[in-house]
Amino acid sequence: MTRSGIGEFLKEQRRTAQLSLRQLADLAGVSNPYLSQIERGLRKPSAEVLQQLAKALRISSEALYVRAGLLDEPSGDPNxxxxxxxxxxxxxxxxxxxxxxxxxxxxxxxxxxxxxxxxxxxxxxxxxx
Structure with missing residues (x-):
């Protein structure tokens, strides 16, 4: 997945959670400009930042890792x-x-x-x- 893919996904998740960019940045412990750059595809977040964002959004960190290309898609049929x-x-x-x-x-x-x-x-x- 491209960098912009993870950014677009994060933006969609943030909007679904009805959080502003600033609110999510505060919850995840990252700067507002940095999160904005991630969402626009200008920065590639580290696994640690993805984990913080996942926790703040209450979604699976593994799902974000796959979207960011840090993990391969799970094989087999998930239960x-x-x-x-x-x-x-x-x-x-x-x-x-x-x-x-x-x-x-x-x-x-x-x-x-x-x-x-x-x-x-x-x-x-x-x-x-």
Missing amino acids: VEDAILADPVLDEQQKRALLDVYRSFRAAKLGPAAMTGSEATSDTTNPER
């Missing part, structure tokens, strides 16, 4: 359901809602026959759904 279940910020109701939406999107794309056993039987094994 989205495990990640949702392991998230300490979400309560159980939010986790169930996310899992339901995720499973419904997968079922719509793959069809019921392509779902794994745990996906196909998850609704029948959990009486709360």
Whole structure:
């Protein structure tokens, strides 16, 4: 990914979080001009700065590392359901809602026959759904 790619991504994430450039810079502990240069693609942030920005934005630092070209894309199929279940910020109701939406999107794309056993039987094994 190009330098401007990480900058554009950071800008998008900042706007989604409804933070001004100055607010994010303060939260991440970087200077306002430096963050502006990163967002405009003029500077390439270090792994440490990316980690600080990820923490301030409450997103995965690994995702930023991949976007910045510091890490390769993960190979294999990431287990989205495990990640949702392991998230300490979400309560159980939010986790169930996310899992339901995720499973419904997968079922719509793959069809019921392509779902794994745990996906196909998850609704029948959990009486709360």
